[in-house]
């Protein structure tokens with residue numbers, strides 16, 4: 442089992458996978474959606490969320506356990522710098538990966554980057570104090586985007602940052618490949634141990650999605666047709682040693698499907 446895009450969950454074995462356009466809020470005054478994208482574009486021009494523009498991001502979520510993978514649409518058509526890693530893609534073994542920051546676009550003036558947490562005082566003052574800046578390692582072949590946090594040991598822990606340390610539950614021992622765990626239920630980042638390096642300090646965070654400069658909503662798989670109803674709220678679990686990040690969605694089974702929710706079930710075209 443590899444990426445959730447193939448229609449099955451490598452952690453719990455469920456076959457029910459939800460695909461969603463990764464929604465990005467933007468717009469001054471009134472929130473609107475556009476697809477999250479690695480390509481810089483004019484945020485004043487809203488896009489049709491059904492578009493499959495190269496560089497846009499899609500999420501694939503297990504509707505049973507919430508495990509979420511991200512994929513970049515047509516990564517070979519996007520100019521990104523080669524990643525400084527020689528590890529092949531964990532989903533398809535392709536050797537070449539590119540690296541990119543993930544732009545966070547809130548309105549026509551503020552552009553910054555996606556991060557694990559932001560300083561609590563940013564509201565109304567300075568939205569640009571990211572902690573644990575996130576980047577993606579993008580497979581040039583299959584588009585899988587693996588998330589990494591920069592300087593994970595400096596990410597602050599505490600309620601005001603919407604971060605906490607995960608209690609250890611997984612026993613120590615040799616680890617499987619992050620995308621090819623043992624048969625049955627594989628241990629995941631939520632069990633308190635890094636699936637990439639085995640380190641046992643895992644930070645759970647709920648990064649905000651910025652709406653209109655300073656107002657935030659939870660990052661979620663869908664906001665509904667009226668852009669008011671976050672469903673499938675996203676959390677990232679980050680290794681405090683290597684920075685590997687894995688996303689999970691809350692209550693993924695409740696995310697509305699189809700139509701203007703910009704979601705569908707994988708394999709149910």
Ligand SMILES: [Zn+2]
Pocket residue numbers: 450451452453454455503504505506507508
């Ligand atoms: Zn699952």
Ligand SMILES: [Zn+2]
Pocket residue numbers: 530531532533534535580581582583584585
């Ligand atoms: Zn790949």
Ligand SMILES: [Zn+2]
Pocket residue numbers: 635636637638639640680681682683684685
């Ligand atoms: Zn790690």
